[in-house]
Amino acid sequence: MITSLPIPFSLLVLLSCCLSTLSAPSPSSPGPIHIPVVRKTPQEHTGEWAQREREALIVKYGGQPLSKRASEGYNLITNQQADSSYFGSLAIGTPPVSFDVILDTGSADLWVADTSCTACGHVAVLDSSSSSTFKNLSEPFQITYGSGQAAGTLGQDVVQMAGFSVSNQVFAAVTQVTQGLLNSPVSGLLGLAWESIASSQHMPLWQTLASSGAWQENVMSFQLTRYINATNQQELEPGGTFTMGGTNSSLYTGDIDYQNVPTTPTYWLQNIGSLSVNGNQVTIPTGGTNAYAAIDTGTTLVGGPSSAIANIFAQIPNSAPGTGSWQGYYTYPCSTAVTVSISFGGPSWAVSPADFQLQQISSSQCVGAFFNLDVGGSAPAWIIGDTFLKNVYTVFRYNPASVGFAQLSSTAVAMNGAGGAAPSPTIGQVSSTVTATSNGALAKFGGVPAKGLIGAGLAALAGAMVL
Known part of the structure; x- marks a missing residue:
């Protein structure tokens, strides 16, 4: 999840058979398409990093088909910086050019670095003059995440991902970014939340596909790998699979x-029903907006109300509030294995001790991956990021708007820390093409996009993701 118009990116950081990004199913096979995720060589987390992660999240949450063929495709994703962020690949233009983009269910805009961006670093950039189908809309674009800002101009072009092609998809060609916002090889961000929070006020790529009937099933799903506790981590690792139009x-x-989104869709919200620590129930706000949680692949950690976070750590002997640069976090004995389980109205899903332990800061003390997030206003009370999502198979359903969780298979679990080559962006065969409609958000939501809080992968620059 950064901050501004709607805040899209999120908060603060496969087996070889699965490593082929942007591969599309052949026209004769209607099965789903999957995308692998990659990760970056781990850096030791510092208190400064933790504060950037926390503050970024606080800032963030403040069509008609041309030819339609129900299908499914997958994108192999990359795990960057020891589970700090996850990215996949897509292609833009005619001829198509591939770009690595953060996959962020906490925001709703697609943007990539433009050739005129001098602060974007050594990443692939968009040269719109080389695409015969690009159209400059001459509309300004600006978005703020917890970790920085991006600005540029809106345009339209063909966008391909996981075997799907959308004509006239609106996205931003970014010419200005806050220093460090982009972490090579990532060139931009793909927002996977709802049109109502899009800073561009245009329908997101995923929603165009889902609403057009291009998908075999009106869902998209994620499996994310864990490397935070692995030895000999590389900067980029196989990150899992992103499936469009189905499940794997x-x-x-x-x-x-599946549990329905409790409000008119903006973020992918769920209602937290209960939470426990090592089997002991924890008192947390329940019912109404105080229990709303945004399920956000673009945020590295888990943020929640300070009272609830205090109650979580009260169940851990010898834990204590962090001080200095670790303010807003808690420390606890590294020797204590902590399992936090969360229910959203159905089964309880456990966060492993490996994911709960964010960083060792002394010979005996560690920092937990759950932190205080008191943002107020219309922002969700909780932001549930990759600390939780690495432990479940996650499905986002278009209609009825809902989020589903399932237990990971042994095949998925075996990918954790397994190493191997990170997926490389490729351009696959298109099996389904639709045409995007324009200004859908303005017509549907009165022209006023909802505000976001923290966008996906932009906090990756700080070692954690908060978009």
């Missing part, structure tokens, strides 16, 4: 438990 049955077991 080899990556989960049992049923997918």
Whole structure:
């Protein structure tokens, strides 16, 4: 999840058979398409990093088909900086050029670095003059995340991902970014939340596909890998799979438990029903907006109301509030294995001790991955990021708007820390093409996009993701 118009990116940081980004299913095979995720060589987290992660999240949350063919595709994703952020690949233009982009369910805009961006670093950049189908809309674009800002101009072009192609998709060609916002090889961000919070006020890529009937199933799903506790981590690692138009049955077991989004769709909200620490129930706000949680692949950690976070750590002997640059976090004995379980109205889903332990800061003390997030206003009370999502198979359903979780399969779990080559961006065969409509958000939501709080991968620059 950064801050501004709607705040899209999120808060603060495969097995070889799965490593092929942007590969599309052949026209004869209607199965889903998956995208692998990659990760960056781990840096030791500092208190400064923690504050940037926390503050970024606080800042962030403040069409018609041309030819339609129900299908499914996948994108292999990359795990960057020891689970700090996850990115996949897409292609823009005619001829198509591939770009690595953060996958962020906490925001709703697509943007990539433009050739005129001098602060974007050594990343792939968009040269709109080389695309025969690009159209400059001459509309300004600006967005703020917890970790910085991006600005540029809106345009339209063909955008391809996971075997799907959308004509006239609106996105931003970014010419200005806050220093450090982009972390090579990432060139931009793909917002996967709802049109109502899009800073561009245009329908997101995923929603165009889902609403057009291009998908075999009106869902998109994620499996994310864990490297935070792995030895010999590389800067980029296989990150899992992003599936558009379906689910990958080899990556989960049992049923997918769906819970409806409790409000008019903006973020992918869920209502936290209960939470426990090592089997002990914790008192947390329940019912109404105080229990709303945004499910955000663009945020590295988990943020919640200070009273609830205090109650979580009260269950851990010898824990204490962090001080100095660790203010807003808690420390606890590294020797204590902590399992936090969360229910959103159905089964309880456990966060492993490996994911709960964010950083060791002394010979005996560690920092927990749950932190205080008191933003007020219309922002969700909780932001549930990758600390939680690495432990479940996650499905986002278009209609009815809902989020589903399932238990990871042994195949998926075996990918954690397994190493191997990170996926490389490729341009696959298109199996389904639709045409995007324009200004959908203005017509549907009265021209006023909802504000976001913290965008996906932009906090990656700080070692954590808060978009």
